[in-house]
Amino acid sequence: MESQIAEIAQHTGGVIGLSWLMIAFPLVGAFVLLVFGRFTNRWGHLLGVAMSLASFAVAVLGFFELIGFGEEERRRAVHLYEFIPGMVDMGLLIDPLSISFALLITGVGSLIHIYSIGYMSHDEHRRRFFAYLNLFVAAMLLLVLADNYVGLFIGWEGVGLASYLLIGFWQFKPSAAVAAKKAFVVNRVGDFGLLVGMFVIWTTFGTLTFQGLGEQITPGTENGTMLAIGLLLLLGACGKSAQLPLQSWLLDAMEGPTPVSALIHAATMVTAGVYLVVRSGAFFFPEGSGAALAVAVVGAATLLAGAIIGCAKDDIKKGLAGSTMSQIGYMMLGAGLGPAGYAFAIGHLITHGFFKADLFLGAGSVMHGMNDEVDMRKYGGLRKFMPVTFATFFIGYLAIIGFPLLSGYFTKDGIIETAVHHQPILGWLAVLGAGITGFYMSRMVFMTFFGQKRWADDAHPHESPSVMTVPLMVLSLGALGLGAYLVLSNRLMLFLAPAVGRPEELPAFHFTSTPGLATLALVAVGAAFAWMRYGRAEVPSVQPRGSFLTTFARRDLYGDALNESLFMRPGQWLTRIAVFFDNRGIDGLVNGLAAGIGGSSGRLRRIQTGFARTYALSILIGAALLTGALLLVGNI
């Protein structure tokens, strides 16, 4: 049905042979910054940026070397060392899919590193921040470059650790500490799925490398075991990518510094789930299988849930977090549609990496100028005071709502059209989600940059320094043109084909298809509605009570309440029962035994009266009894 995925070729030498440097550079950076501590305070941030840029350079050189090969030879395996003898050989797989991710991670990552120099300049722990960022980049690169599930899992856990450390970077704030813990715990649920999935893969196929699986699995096979593996991997993807039902941690994760939200919780780490699904797609999510359908359903449900949550948030970062959930929902939907959707899912992932990082960093720039205020009701009319931030944010905004000819238009429209073609119901839900996106993103822009001033008294908004605005401009350039470049004439789809396969019939981009026009109409309606409520009308600077629906969305669709009543409360009851049993049962038994022995020996010692004659009497009686007994048995 789809064209065969290319064979993996062993590779030695060249830049690709040195691709482990991509992981090594940031890892060394993190090591130096963490181990040498405050000695590196003065130049630590520069080292962090340099290491990230070095990785980017290797990725770019590797990319050019890769496209030098013929299409059928564009999957290169680089063997590194024997990791677990007889089980896992650690190696890297450089193919169009992984190199696309590597370019996104190191490229956007470097921009965010540069931006962080300015954003974190007042923080006394800036050096530690850069150490964690470098650690994250290294782990994320290991995740996407590893040629087996074990390496992927190590990277997977590494990014989870970096995410935990960075969400809780300001751990003196209790909310940040709690959010970090929550992210870690919720991610454990997903990691459990991934780990068990790997166990099942190992017991079924006896290999964990992508190459080994490719040799053993004929594309399109579907049975119970494969479905189970697919669903377990999907659980892992849900945890990392904040998809329903494991979405609850992402909104709280906004407690971390804004560059973290941009890099980890928007552009790269949260897309690891999409990578996992696409990478395993040929094996466990064949087109039309139950597992692929589950992926698409999860994606569609999350894209609506995220969009609805985004509509009600007054915290600019939480609004963007809801939007991230929603956009990753689109990618998952695309990833559940087989090779036809993969290219659009990855394309949307790349463009989303640019425009969402742009939006987050823009939000960070606004906060930087507004004394770290995050409540959009305290903004208003900022476009005159932050022209560069406004311009770049506005481009990101147009890209995400799918304004014609910008990045989001091409990639999101691709997903929607493919979805309408393959899964009509889910496709039209995605159209609806795009309309809601138009509403909540417009609301965000109008509340922040338009309307009247609602600032706090001590706010003096000002434009951010150029070390922050230049990355914004670069990212907004990506948000402008990248989508058109990737999607028109199917560039990305053809590039990715050796890695993920491609549909028999290449789709042609229609500017006037029914779903496309419906999307545009709905987005326009949403934006107009937002203009009426938040642009033209006066925005109250105190949050109004709102209807039942608003409360529903403000409370994250009661996701936390559900988790609390389903898992947290029963867990607490269980601990309480265990504590009660421990205190009363186990402790009671042990303490009771000790008290019994103590009490009886207390009584027994009263025999020791201190009167020598009493002892003499007892000796006499004893001797008499002994003699009597011996006489009785006749031994004398």
Next chain:
Amino acid sequence: MTTHYLILSGLLFAIGAMGVLIRRNAIVVFMCVELMLNACNLAFVTFSRQVGNLEGQIIAFFVMVVAAAEVVVGLAIIVTIFRTRRSASVDDANLLKY
């Protein structure tokens, strides 16, 4: 033939034991202990005579040696107790208890 000696030995032992149990004065108790030891000696010698070898008599000598040593230690203890407590009653020295 030797029955009378054994009866005497038993009587002496019984008198000694009752003395130890009944009397309070440490000196008297001590003397009663000596009485019991000597009752035993009498029994040993009697049995030695009855059986016809010398082992019982040897043991009697050992008992005398032990008794002599006991007298030395015991009297010293009694004197010390009397000096500190101004009493030789065994019931007064009852501190070593629960």
